[in-house]
Amino acid sequence: MSTAAAPAGAAHPAPAGAGAASMLTLNNVEVIYDDVILVLRGLSLEVPEGKVVALLGSNGAGKSTTLKAVSGLLPSEHGEVTDGKIHFAGEDITRVDASDRVTRGMSLCMEGRHVFEHLSVAENLVAGAYTRSGKESAEDLDKVYEFFPKLADMRARIAGYLSGGEQQMLAIGRALMSRPKLLMLDEPSLGLAPLLVQEIFGYIKRLNTETGLTVLVIEQNARRALEVADHGYIMEQGRIVLEGPAAELRENPDVKEFYLGLGEEGGRKSYRDVKHYKRRKRWL
Structure with a gap:
């Protein structure tokens, strides 16, 4: 497991899954907003096919x-990718339009769920299948209802009246309607109670184990994410500072202290300790 930031000029990301083909690869990607603000600083990572x-x-x-x-x-x-390459399923998609990426097999659940609140559950799901034929859409709808029985029971309800957890299920179900090769989830635990967070991450793990779907999950809840992931990357200030198998990251002292809230001595840190934590991180 790497315990230090990759050099700015590193040519390749560290392999996240030995023997597995890469579904997604970011190689030294830089992103700038408004031609001025540098946000990603040579970021490299890999998402192997069939992994979380x-x-x-x-x-x-x-x-x-x-x-x-x-x-x-x-x-x-x-914003703009100003340097580096993004490859998906072996093809360079760095300059490909967003709609084309969906057609190629990417699906994104955005932060905050963003369901169509004025539409029913069923109508939200059908909207996710706009790239597929009517027959395929009907088949996909049945599969989503089979995987999320709660959505089947609520298919006629207006999405805006669902709870946060139900809306997150709906957002994931809608994303699945396009039959993605890669499902990307941005903060799926945001605003949810702990039991609902556990339920949502249980669904994410089941999707991967039962269907082989490749998943990239973006999270602040490191504990839950590392419980379902095969591999993890930790990011600070636009670059990867630590990466490795999820099981190893869960046991890493720095990850325990700064992301899981478990110090080496198991105690809470004082404000003075926390204020100076960056100086003490092993990877900085």
Whole structure:
């Protein structure tokens, strides 16, 4: 497991899954907003086919920008990939339009769920299948209802009246309607009670184990993400500072202290300790 930041000029990301083909690769990607603000600083990571990969970090680390770079949404926010390459299923998609990336097999659940609140559950799901034929859409709808029985029971309900956890299920179900090769989830635990967070991450793990779906999950809840992930990356200030198998990251002293809230002595840190934590991190 790597315990230090990759050099700015590193040519390749560290392998996240030995023997597995790469579904997604970011190689030394830089992102700038408004021609001035550098957010991603030579970021490299890999998502192997059939695996769950977690990208962790605090607010402002650049996690959501990474997803927008992958999904092609940067231009809508005056952002641009100014260096590096993004490959999906073996093809360079760095300059490919967002809609084309969906057609190729990417699906994104954005932070905050963003369901169509005025539409029913069924109508939300059908909207996710706009790239598929009517027959395929009907088959996919049955599969989503089979996987999420709660959605089947609520198919006629208006989405805006669902609970946060139900809306997150709906957002994931809608994403599945396009039959993605890669499902990307941006903060799926946001605003949910602990039991609902556990339920949502249980669904994510089941999707991977039962269907082989490749998943990239962006999270602040490091504990839950590392429980379901095969591999993890930790991001700070627009770059990867630590990566390795999820089981190893869960036992890493720095990860325990700064991301899982478990210090080496198991106690709470004083404000003075916390204020100077960056100086003491082993990877900085």
